[in-house]
Amino acid sequence: MNGKKSATQRVTIREMADRLGVSVASVSYALNGRPGVGDATRERVLALAEELGWHPSSSARALSRSRTDTIGMVLRRDPELLGQEPYYMSLLSGVESVLSEARQSLMLRMVGTQPGRDLDVYRQWSAERRVDGVIVLDRLIDDPRPHLLRSLGMPFVMHGLRVEPETGRQVVEDLVTDAHVLVDHLAALGHTDIIDLTGPLALAHEVERRRAIADRAAVHRMRVTVAEGDYTLDAAERLVSHRLADWGPATAVISSNDVMALGVIRALRAAARTDVALVSWDDSMLCELSVPSITSLARRTGEQGRRSARTLLRTIAGEEQPSEDAIPSELIVRETSIPRR
Template identity: 40%
Template sequence: MPRKPHRPTVATIARDLGISPATVSYALNDKPGVSAATRERVLEHAREVGWTPHSGAQALRRGRSGNIGLVLVRDPEELSREPFYSAVTAGIESATSAHSYELLIRFVRGGADDEIEVFRTWAHQRRVDGVVLLDIAEDDHRPAVLESVSLDFAVLGHYEGPEDYVQVTTAEPDDAATVVEHIVDTGYDGCLQLTGPVQFAHERRRLDLLRRLCAEHGIPHQHIPGAYTADSGYRALLEADHDLSSRPAVVASSDLIALGALRAAAAEGLEVPRDLGLVSWDDSLIAEVAAPGITALNRRPFDMGRTAGDLLVQKIEGRVPGGSSCGNTPATLVHRASTARR
């Protein structure tokens, strides 16, 4: 049985060419001490045999691990159904891989304390060079911990603190105005806001924004918190005050919550969009293929993740200073059949 060929290395290239490994290393790394002819000879042979740099050795030379960390405080099975987080994660991975970094993902279920324990372990073992933080909470203490263990980090969302970090902010004031103006323009006279966990700062901001905007337009507002699942959206709509107004609109914080609300409306005999409007803060294939299709904000989560990953790598490599920030552009409202004039 023929032997499987070994991966070409500096040593095998040196043996093939009859020169020292040091000479090969100098040539491959463009260091002085090698003639132009020898350098070209080494590079040509390396191309022929398919030699590529060893990522671990490269990271060791840089004094870094070559890894970016992402901790998701979620049930992995539940997250597999959540398009927003999947798109954000794909965006982060796209950026990190473009810079030759690996994305290291860890799932935890115990909340912020378990997440912090992962950060401490990664820092102690030098497993990652930085992390991306999602779902910033009110009085979030994760940034201070990351600073204390000397890990660079990027925040996806809004955060103001003394730590040395970079961030990608969202356009929630503009997005909230777009949503409320749409439901008012299409003839809905009340707002049932179904959110995720209200300990998250972005949910608090959305709640405050919609309450204020609804008051300015003179329409009643009701809030029901829950989780980012279809079951939560279903239960929330059943709990809602359907007599809030003659024709209310549901504003759901995610496409899964919106899908659950749509199912609950059908169970209650409410016709969407005639009796009840429905808008999701997140657009996805779920919103597109639902029946009726769900009007949604296209916030480009893949681009948000990619920007966060790119900014973090630049921070790690000293190409941007701490405090650097990129703003996500206001979302585009994708108008579908779940909202319409009567």
């Protein structure tokens, strides 16, 4: 079998399996980007597919499995603000890289912050059978989405963690360790009074971060003042500008994202404060290009997106989930790591 077959001589998966001396299942897993096949076999299958000009019929594949080959994501953020947050661009690129390899599509909706609009989207998708499953972002305290999605029979993954029958849940990002890294860094610089500039405290991960920072600060006998932000630059600048005088002895700020960290920089510059250290939970080019450049945690957001996408595809396929350690973060030390004066 040399050269590419014509459309009327379309090669089958079984023919490819016979030629390579592997199982039909192995060929199917490799072509569809699914786990269950070794890297060497996957490479052989993909090389043969390219040689033969083989491409799957997505419509036939979806119909044969009663699937859409599409996963969904609903972002509860204002669309005009989304472009300001490098976090989501990195996350989405990770998700897309896995879906592209698996020949899956992504359906993305941005619904703003009005309560319940995301739930309506899930109901609509379920009724119209638009997606095979969803990745759920921004976990809430008493989040209604898991209950709704289970009632709809829609597979889902909560980004940042996933549920396993044996262990309960497995955290994808280790918020406690990350909080320790940030607080320990400021303690090493001599700071004893810090501001924890959080995101909205209706979000579960923000509450977990706040607790972890407070617990670690107590070990160092550091004082922590919590200020709740909304992830935007302008709001962070206003908050810090209005309250900086009240914070008195505070000499360091932990910002919950890179965008708010820029707002902190603006407020400190306007107040002619050059003695305040600043660290951010999120690293991005914003932190690198800021003046001064901002110390931040590189949390491998793209890899987090890839892991959530792989987990969801395995969930949809009913495959066993491998045990995986939390994705480690790295502290990138820059100019805002200012020692206490």
